[in-house]
Amino acid sequence: MEIESGSYQNIAKKESWRTVLTLAYQSLGVVYGDLSISPLYVYKSTFAEDIHHSESNEEIFGVLSFIFWTITLVPLLKYVFIVLRADDNGEGGTFALYSLLCRHARVNSLPSCQLADEQLIEYKTDSFGSSSSMPQSGFAASLKSTLEKHGVLQKILLVLALIGTCMVIGDGVLTPAISVFSAVSGVELSMSKEHHKYIELPAACIILIGLFALQHYGTHRVGFLFAPVILLWLMCISTIGVYNIFHWNPHVYQALSPYYMYKFLKKTQSKGWMSLGGILLCITGSEAMFADLGHFSQLSIKIAFTSLVYPSLILAYMGQAAYLSQHHVIESEYNIGFYVSVPEKLRWPVLVIAILAAVVGSQAIITGTFSIIKQCSALGCFPKVKIVHTSSKIHGQIYIPEINWILMILCLAVTIGFRDTKRLGNASGLAVITVMLVTTCLMSLVIVLCWHKSVLFAIAFVVFFGTIEALYFSASLIKFLEGAWVPIALAFCFLLAMCTWHYGTLKRYEYDVQNKVSVNWLLSLGQTLGIARVRGLGLIHTELVSGVPAIFSHFVTNLPAFHQVLVFLCVKSVPVPHVRPEERFLVGRIGPKEFRIYRCIVRFGYRDVHKDDFEFEGDLVCSIAEFIRTEAATATAAETNGEDDDRMSVVGTCSTYMQGIEDHYESDLDDPNKPGTSEIRSPKPKKKSKSKIKKRVRFVVPETPKIEKETRQELMELTEAREGGVAYIMGNAYMKAKQGSGLVKRLAINIGYEFLRRNTRGPRNMLTSPNASTLEVGMIYHV
Numbered sequence: 001m002e003i004e005s006g007s008y009q010n011i012a013k014k015e016s017w018r019t020v021l022t023l024a025y026q027s028l029g030v031v032y033g034d035l036s037i038s039p040l041y042v043y044k045s046t047f048a049e050d051i052h053h054s055e056s057n058e059e060i061f062g063v064l065s066f067i068f069w070t071i072t073l074v075p076l077l078k079y080v081f082i083v084l085r086a087d088d089n090g091e092g093g094t095f096a097l098y099s100l101l102c103r104h105a106r107v108n109s110l111p112s113c114q115l116a117d118e119q120l121i122e123y124k125t126d127s128f129g130s131s132s133s134m135p136q137s138g139f140a141a142s143l144k145s146t147l148e149k150h151g152v153l154q155k156i157l158l159v160l161a162l163i164g165t166c167m168v169i170g171d172g173v174l175t176p177a178i179s180v181f182s183a184v185s186g187v188e189l190s191m192s193k194e195h196h197k198y199i200e201l202p203a204a205c206i207i208l209i210g211l212f213a214l215q216h217y218g219t220h221r222v223g224f225l226f227a228p229v230i231l232l233w234l235m236c237i238s239t240i241g242v243y244n245i246f247h248w249n250p251h252v253y254q255a256l257s258p259y260y261m262y263k264f265l266k267k268t269q270s271k272g273w274m275s276l277g278g279i280l281l282c283i284t285g286s287e288a289m290f291a292d293l294g295h296f297s298q299l300s301i302k303i304a305f306t307s308l309v310y311p312s313l314i315l316a317y318m319g320q321a322a323y324l325s326q327h328h329v330i331e332s333e334y335n336i337g338f339y340v341s342v343p344e345k346l347r348w349p350v351l352v353i354a355i356l357a358a359v360v361g362s363q364a365i366i367t368g369t370f371s372i373i374k375q376c377s378a379l380g381c382f383p384k385v386k387i388v389h390t391s392s393k394i395h396g397q398i399y400i401p402e403i404n405w406i407l408m409i410l411c412l413a414v415t416i417g418f419r420d421t422k423r424l425g426n427a428s429g430l431a432v433i434t435v436m437l438v439t440t441c442l443m444s445l446v447i448v449l450c451w452h453k454s455v456l457f458a459i460a461f462v463v464f465f466g467t468i469e470a471l472y473f474s475a476s477l478i479k480f481l482e483g484a485w486v487p488i489a490l491a492f493c494f495l496l497a498m499c500t501w502h503y504g505t506l507k508r509y510e511y512d513v514q515n516k517v518s519v520n521w522l523l524s525l526g527q528t529l530g531i532a533r534v535r536g537l538g539l540i541h542t543e544l545v546s547g548v549p550a551i552f553s554h555f556v557t558n559l560p561a562f563h564q565v566l567v568f569l570c571v572k573s574v575p576v577p578h579v580r581p582e583e584r585f586l587v588g589r590i591g592p593k594e595f596r597i598y599r600c601i602v603r604f605g606y607r608d609v610h611k612d613d614f615e616f617e618g619d620l621v622c623s624i625a626e627f628i629r630t631e632a633a634t635a636t637a638a639e640t641n642g643e644d645d646d647r648m649s650v651v652g653t654c655s656t657y658m659q660g661i662e663d664h665y666e667s668d669l670d671d672p673n674k675p676g677t678s679e680i681r682s683p684k685p686k687k688k689s690k691s692k693i694k695k696r697v698r699f700v701v702p703e704t705p706k707i708e709k710e711t712r713q714e715l716m717e718l719t720e721a722r723e724g725g726v727a728y729i730m731g732n733a734y735m736k737a738k739q740g741s742g743l744v745k746r747l748a749i750n751i752g753y754e755f756l757r758r759n760t761r762g763p764r765n766m767l768t769s770p771n772a773s774t775l776e777v778g779m780i781y782h783v
Contacts, residue, residue: 023300024307028234029226031292031301032309033361034175034285035075036230039237039316040182040338040354042067043324045425046278047336050271057325061255062264062272064321067282068256070468071313074436075286078465080305083290083439084298086446089122091577091607092293094168094435095375097442098161099606102575104449105147107154119650120583122576122605139455140448157445162381162498164438165372166491168287170431172369173410173490175284176211176362178424180204181415183358186339186351204415211359212408215366216399218390226360231308233357236350238312241319244341249322256318276475277484280429282317285361287435291368294577294607366407370400371607378573378606380505381498383760389609402760414486423483430476431487437469497756504753507783508733509543516547519590535724537621538563541731545570545601548590551731551777565721566597567624571604578605585623588648593710596717598624599648621722623651625715632711725773732776735783749783 028036043063051059088096102108147153181204245252254260265272289301323341342350376382388399418424440462447458476484542549548568556562568590586601600620604610627649735757737749 020297020300020303023296024304025231026227027292027296027301027304028230028308029228029360030295030364030367031288032285032304033226033230033357033364034179034288035283035361036234036285036309036313037179037183037354037357037361038282038284039313039320040358041178041421041425042278042282042317043320044182044278044337044421045281045429046275048278048422048425050275050278051268053324053328053336055328058260058263058267060321060324061252061260062268063275063279064252064255064317065258065260065264066276066279067317068314069258069261070279070283070472071310073468074283074465075289075305076310078440079286079289080302082461083443084293084301086443086450087293087298089577090294090297092289093287093291093372093375094161094164094438094442095372095379095606096290096293096577097439097446098157099379099575099577100446100450101147101157101442105144105445107147107157108575120574120576120603121580122578140452143445144449158381158502159495159499160438160441162376162495163491164435164442165376165381166494166498167431167434167438167487168291168372169369169407169494170487170490171284171428171435172365172407173414174424174428174431174487175365176208176407177204177411177415177418178421178428179358179361180207180211180355181424182338182421183351183354185337185421186347186354201416201419205412207355207359208362208411208415209408211362212366212404212411215404216388216390216401218399226363229353229356229360233353234308234312236353237316237319240342240346240350241312241315241317243343244319244323245315247322248326252318252322252325255321273471273475274478276472277426277429277479280433280472280476281425282313283436284428284432285365287432287439288364288368290439291372292364366404367398369407370398370403373400373403374398375606376498378604378608379575380573381502383497383501383756386761387610410490418483426476426479426483427486429472430479430484431491433469433473433476434487434491437466437473440465440469497752500748500752501756503748504735504757507749508735508781511733511781511783512542512544512549513547515550516544517550517553519548521548521553532561533564534561535720536563537565537567537718537721537724537726538729539567539569539620539726540729541569541571543570543572544568545572549731551729551779554779555729555777563721563727564596564724565718567620568597568599569620570599570601572601573606574603576605577607579603579608583650585619585651586648587623587627587651593714596714598627600624601648617722617726621718625718626651628711628714628718632708728774730774730776732778734778734780736780738782 046063047053047059053059084092086092086097086100088099147157181200184200184204184207187199187203268275289305293301320338320341324336327340338354339347339351373382373385374387377384377387385400385402388401390399414424414427418427444458444462447453447461448455478484480488540549540552540555542551552568584603586603588599589595590597590599600623602620610616630649630651735749735753737746741749
């Protein structure tokens with residue numbers, strides 16, 4: 001089953017205003033959950049220690065002014081009006097920006113890239129209309145040339161993207177902790193201080209365990225509740241905010257003036273600067289607008305934010321400030337919190353809504369963490385993990401068991417370890433602002449290299465937003481010993497694992513390239529390859545896009561037989577979010593036709609869904625058969641004595657050329673022996689299908705007698721091989737550093753990479769190949 005690509009979805013979403021408004025409503029639960037629950041803890045974190053609320057109200061009004069302008073400049077101006085336009089064919093996030101730069105500047109972390117990949121439709125043209133092959137001039141051309149020539153700059157760019165990714169993972173640990181803990185802490189106002197501390201922590205831990213335990217069901221089962229919950233929460237906090245404004249201080253709007261920021265800093269000085277780490281939390285979740293762009297459209301996200309989320313948040317913060325401006329007697333630290341400004345009769349209903357909203361907001365960041373890890377894994381920057389697609393209809397909903405339980409353990413650890421919103425806020429704030437700084441840096445390059453705008457515009461973008469974010473970053477970093485060390489420690493651990501895996505992957509590919517077997521050696525074995533050819537289809541998995549892998553020679557020298565049809569299969573990722581079905585397969589020959597040896601390169605985008613083994617086998621056989629038929633029909637079947645990658649043809653999946661064929665040929669299917677035709681059947685999964693007729697693909701052979709006979713024979717052999725069974729031959733490489741290697745390399749390869757390889761998924765799990773049909777060939781790589 002092919003799931004719609006993000007670019008196609010975004011085109012479809014723009015068809016009607018009804019569709020756009022529906023998507024805007026749905027985005028409330030997925031995109032804005034984290035941002036919407038920030039009023040729970042912003043004021044409490046800001047006034048936790050550094051500054052105090054006085055009767056002059058200069059502190060509370062100064063904080064409100066900072067909050068208003070921070071939300072206006074960062075989420076509204078930066079993300080809604082600028083960053084959202086930098087989507088990668090409908091996809092957003094840190095790796096989407098990195099993918100754009102990879103294509104426009106030929107800065108690619110994937111070693112198996114080919115010139116044929118640059119002919120992909122999504123590769124050549126971006127959703128904002130520029131082409132990766134568009135000629136550049138001036139500073140953009142020199143910048144592109146510099147990036148392409150210097151490998152150090154390419155590595156720095158990759159590490160920058162990985163740092164942003166690691167901080168997103170850290171946010172996936174910290175956001176559920178602070179959100180749920182802040183929501184549950186509302187019970188503090190309803191019981192004595194001696195009792196509430198025994199309720200807060202256990203209740204928060206139980207909710208967090210339940211949240212992570214339910215992840216494997218997928219968000220589509222309860223996703224219909226997400227948008228109503230966040231909508232109810234936004235209406236709740238905005239209504240309470242309006243009530244507090246008119247009831248306590250109607251003139252609180254005057255604090256929106258930037259002058260109050262000046263008065264605030266003048267009075268509080270260094271302590272006011274340190275308190276910015278708490279104010280920063282008002283924009284936590286802003287990055288989700290860009291990261292979750294693939295699930296919605298730009299217009300729907302903009303409408304939801306500008307028409308509902310933005311005004312609701314501003315009214316909520318103004319309402320809290322209006323209440324606090326008339327209440328200066330501090331009986332407990334929670335008098336600066338959210339619930340104290342809620343009318344007493346509404347506190348319990350609001351507490352329930354807040355807990356539900358916190359769960360929804362946490363769910364959004366957890367799903368986003370799964371998504372970005374999948375992207376990293378596809379681009380060779382994260383160990384292979386099991387990816388479960390929880391919905392066959394809704395694009396992008398995935399579940400990663402290993403990551404889920406790691407996040408849960410870490411989340412419970414920081415919740416139990418900190419037990420207050422102050423240190424949780426310090427930790428979360430640093431993770432949030434670091435991701436934003438990375439986005440700002442990558443966006444400056446996108447503006448020049450991808451949008452072809454003036455370098456002055458890029459500099460202005462970096463200086464304006466970079467200055468704001470650097471100010472908040474410094475205020476967060478100064479709290480290193482008070483909780484900010486957590487995201488740094490988490491990011492360091494994940495970054496170390498990612499860099500080790502990427503380094504080991506590159507070394508393994510280099511070994512494969514250096515030790516690959518020449519095609520001439522293969523041809524010298526003759527038609528039978530010097531061994532017995534048995535019935536069946538052999539799929540030899542390799543990372544190479546050319547040549548014969550060493551695993552094959554290792555195999556044939558130890559076993560006396562091989563299959564009648566051989567396919568050197570390379571499943572690789574390309575730096576685009578989606579590859580269209582009609583461009584999925586790249587098929588060619590190795591040697592003369594009678595050898596029955598093919599090369600098939602299967603290309604996936606970093607957001608594509610990998611099929612199960614039934615569908616994959618069917619598509620693979622169909623693509624080879626279509627290649628044989630097309631080769632004969634276009635009279636390009638000239639026999640060659642070697643492999644020529646230039647002769648490889650782009651072939652789509654079965655679904656791309658299957659439509660309309662079944663009905664047309666249904667009357668002929670009862671006669672499989674009809675001359676001039678050959679039949680390939682696509683197996684179906686065991687689940688029920690709406691159609692009772694089994695889909696078959698019939699390839700019509702040209703009328704030329706010689707070509708007709710040869711092609712029919714080749715198609716029949718392919719069909720017989722498929723019916724005889726498909727065997728997956730996988731290489732299981734054990735990496736060891738060469739003698740004389742440096743200490744760092746030995747640690748990275750012998751310990752780091754091997755530990756990750758042994759404890760993560762192998763290539764068999766990537767292809768979802770059946771256990772009974774898989775054969776792993778072990779080899780030791782001395783790199």
